[in-house]
Amino acid sequence: MSKSVGKIFGVGSMSPYGYETNYMNYLRGYDTSNYDKTLKNMTVSAYDMSGNLNAMPEYQFGVDYSDSARQRAEKATYQSYVDKLNPQYQQQLDDMQNRLVNQGIPVGSDAYNRAMGEIQNSMNNALNQAAYQSVLSGQDMYSQSLADNISAAGFNNNARQSYIDQIKSLLDGSVSGYDNALNLYNMQNGAQIRQDASQQSGWNNLLKLLK
Numbered sequence: 401m402s403k404s405v406g407k408i409f410g411v412g413s414m415s416p417y418g419y420e421t422n423y424m425n426y427l428r429g430y431d432t433s434n435y436d437k438t439l440k441n442m443t444v445s446a447y448d449m450s451g452n453l454n455a456m457p458e459y460q461f462g463v464d465y466s467d468s469a470r471q472r473a474e475k476a477t478y479q480s481y482v483d484k485l486n487p488q489y490q491q492q493l494d495d496m497q498n499r500l501v502n503q504g505i506p507v508g509s510d511a512y513n514r515a516m517g518e519i520q521n522s523m524n525n526a527l528n529q530a531a532y533q534s535v536l537s538g539q540d541m542y543s544q545s546l547a548d549n550i551s552a553a554g555f556n557n558n559a560r561q562s563y564i565d566q567i568k569s570l571l572d573g574s575v576s577g578y579d580n581a582l583n584l585y586n587m588q589n590g591a592q593i594r595q596d597a598s599q600q601s602g603w604n605n606l607l608k609l610l611k
Contacts, residue, residue, distance in 0.1 A: 473545065482530065
């Protein structure tokens with residue numbers, strides 16, 4: 401865009417008054433070509449960057465803090481306890497059964513049932529304790545997960561906004577050829593309005609004299 405960009409608005413047909421003449425001469429002589437070329441390169445970069453927004457995560461306005469999420473955390477914690485306890489107690493039951501059989505204690509006898517029952521009771525107590533601990537651990541896990549999700553959402557939103565701000569900064573500028581031409585147009589238009597008003601006033605005065 402050259403120094404004569406103001407001509408696209410049809411500026412230059414009227415002669416402004418006073419300080420406007422000097423200001424318009426200054427605007428007409430203001431070379432914006434370097435800025436316009438730079439701005440063009442920057443806007444191309446901004447356009448290319450804007451295409452990457454589709455590949456970025458969208459803004460996140462909420463996280464899952466429902467009761468079902470807490471229950472899932474508790475269930476997962478309890479299941480981890482069960483997965484560890486079951487093999488241990490199953491091994492104890494198998495070992496006890498083999499020992500009782502080797503001792504000649506028949507399956508179903510009172511001695512057999514008492515020995516096996518003690519292990520089963522111990523296992524039940526361990527599972528009950530696991531259920532209690534899973535509630536506490538599940539709530540802690542849920543709270544930590546919620547905090548992590550909130551932090552991740554904030555990081556994502558800040559990263560996206562920062563990227564958008566970078567794009568916007570590439571589009572910021574002081575004076576472009578269009579702005580300069582618009583300034584010329586506004587100045588010329590103001591002069592035109594005053595000249596029209598002055599001319600109309602002259603016609604009005606002439607009409608009064610003719611009366």
